[in-house]
Amino acid sequence: xxxxPRRVVDYVYKAAHLAELGVTLDEFEENPQxxxxxxxxxxxxxxxxxxxxxxxxxxxxxxAQLERQWRTDGTAVERRSRTYxxxxxxxxxxxxxxxx
Numbered sequence: 001x002x003x004x005p006r007r008v009v010d011y012v013y014k015a016a017h018l019a020e021l022g023v024t025l026d027e028f029e030e031n032p033q034x035x036x037x038x039x040x041x042x043x044x045x046x047x048x049x050x051x052x053x054x055x056x057x058x059x060x061x062x063x064a065q066l067e068r069q070w071r072t073d074g075t076a077v078e079r080r081s082r083t084y085x086x087x088x089x090x091x092x093x094x095x096x097x098x099x100x
Contacts, residue, residue, distance in 0.1 A: 009091040016044040016054040
């Protein structure tokens with residue numbers, strides 16, 4: 001067992017199955033929420049913060065399919081407001097203004 005502390009960003013990247021969904025770690029570190037949004041894991045940080053695991057890739061694809069169908073049927077798809085303000089700070093990454 002490694003005694004090296006895990007970075008929060010590494011944990012979230014793995015827990016949200018981002019590699020399987022086509023997001024590189026560099027892309028995720030550059031803009032975490034945009035990377036999550038781009039593959040349908042838009043609520044992953046909220047789920048982790050609440051003590052749950054993010055969706056599995058198959059669940060992400062199923063949710064996207066259901067949301068498309070609901071929109072086609074005229075049903076509004078509502079996403080809850082995020083419970084955090086700064087995704088980079090939450091993940092232990094430097095703010096973009098200071099990241100150069």
